[in-house]
Amino acid sequence: MSKVDLTKAKEIINRLGMPALFTDVTFQRNSHSSTCTKEDWCVCDSDYPKDIALQGYHAPCVLNDHTACQVFLTTDTAYHFPRDIFIPQEDGTLPIDSSQYHLRELNPVQELLQYEKDTKSFGSPWLTTAAVLKLAERPVPWLWEPYLAPGALTVLYADTDAGKSTLICNLLNQMFAGETQFLGLPISPALVLYLMEDPPIALKWRTESKFFRTLRSSDHVRWFRQGTVVPGSDKGGHPIPVRVTEWNSESGPSYSSWVHEAIKQHRESALAHLPVLVIIDTITTFLGFEDGNSSTDVAGAMRELGLLADTTGAAILALHHARRPRDGKYRVNYMGSAQFKAQCEVFLSLQRQSSDRNNRQRSLELEKTRLSEHKDPLPLTLSDEKAYEIDPDPPKKSKGAGDYEKEERYREIWKADRALPGQSNRALAKTLQISDKTVRAALDYAEEHNWDEEETPDEA
Structure with a gap:
């Protein structure tokens, strides 16, 4: 290949303060490569040119919305590729091993002059309004819309035994089965790294029905148990087995280091086209x-998870416990500091729909999101096979946490009124030590929802 004029490409990379590494690249894609699994995402036989020969300079891409990306600049074009496909050579070049990689661009090809324009503000954290709005136009590559996205941290909390781990096993089963939707919402396949606090027998019980056949046999999920023993070394550098107990550790193996290593290995594998989903079950167990x-x-630990999502591009799903509900209540709130909610992009709760703990009705509620418009609660029910489905007969009205608390309070006032017939609102308010206005509101609410027809205080 004769050398071409790359003066402009080298000038751009030097301006960005990056080392300008020259590379000759030839893509040969006359047929499926030796590692191709011929899945739906394969582009071996697409309309892309069969042979591409390029000369240019490459460097890490500095655009704010490009993660794990290298830019390759030629005479007139900027190509964007995964950084892991460049194989270091002894002479300092980094050719692409085209026999092991399908040409599948992470981002659209740009004209060189457009890339120069887009990177002119590099080095300054300040963006114009137009630049911020342009970033907002990029579609979110959802793994489960609108709850899980690459590069984002999602927290899901629920009461003990409410079924949060079972819900996630349902999601994974559908992912691995090649389904495009779960509970009526779009999903995409992923390589899953699952940190689990439960013993293996719990996973067996949770997935023993025929519904979970795909999950039980899939190679697209890796499990890491709490307290797993891994190779380590003593103070003298001698190899010894070490039990992993910390998220971060300067003196030995940690959960974080094993997650990073697994992501690195994945990006060097034949499944590198799949995004990564890291599931932490539960957050208090693994972050300690x-x-x-x-x-x-809590804020410090949660920022560690946010950093993991940001630096690796992985979607992070952290499961969390709820406070036990008070007597007669079934709505729950999350346990611990408000920072659990403040530090994540998406915050979900899985709520029971009855104080009867054998009741299988649930509600998946989006309490916070920075990635999409707010969504109404998703009414769910759990089948005998532990499969979650959309509830065909949900409660009459989907409610948020404040609505449920208000209704329970109003029901207590209504019961007190029916237990003491003939008592005035003012007398009832004095007995309950609340305002007349609250009593009127409660009784009006009861009348509006026909509580007198549905049940009596003795039946409630």
Whole structure:
């Protein structure tokens, strides 16, 4: 290949303060490569040119919305590729091993002058309004819309035994079965790294029905148990087995280091086209908070998860416990500091729909999101095979946490009124030590919802 004029490409990379590495690249894609699994995402036989020969300079891409990306600049074009496909050589070049990689661009090809324009503000954290709105136009590559996205941290909390781990096993089963929707919402396949606190027998019980056949046989999920023993070394550098107990550790193996290593290995594998979903079940077990009610402790630990999502591009799903509901209540709130909610992009709760703990009705509620418009609660029911389905007969009205608390309070006032017939609103308010206005509101609410026809205080 004769050398072409790459003066402009080298000038751009030098301006960005990056080392300008020259590379000759030839893609040969006359047929499926040796590692191609011929899945739907394969582009071996697409309309892309069969042979591409390029000369240019490459460097890490500095655009804010490109993660794990290298830019390859030629005479007139900027190509964007995954950084892991460049194989270092002894002479300092980094050719692409085209026999092991399908040409599948992470981002659209750009004209060189457009890339120069887009990177002119590199080095300054300030963006114009137009630049911010342009970033907002990029579609979110959802793994489960609108709950899980690459590069984002999602927290899901629920009461003990409400079925949060079972819900996630349902999701994974559908992913691995090649389904395009779960509970009526779009899903995409992923390589899953699952950190689990439960013993293996719990996973067996959870997935023993025929519904979970695909999950039980899939190679697209890797499990890491709490307290797993891994190779390590003592103070003298001698190899010894070490039990992993910390998220981060300067002196030995940690959960974080094994997650990073697994992501690195995945990006060098034949499944590198799949995004990564890291599931932490549960967050308090693996991050080891000194005080879950301390804003400082929780915020610091949650930022570690946010950093993991940001630096690797992985979607992070952290499962969390709820406070036990009070007597007669079934709505729950999350346990610990408000930083659990403040530090994530998406915050979900799985709520029971009855104080009867054998009742199988649930509601998946989006309590916070920074990635999409707010969504109404999703009414769910759990089948005998532990499969979640859309509830065909949900409660009459989907409610948020505040609505449920208000209704329960109003029902208590209504019961007190029916237990003491003939008592005035003012007398009832004095007995209950609340305002006349609250009594009127409660009784009006009861009348509007026909509570007198549905049940009596003795039946409630």
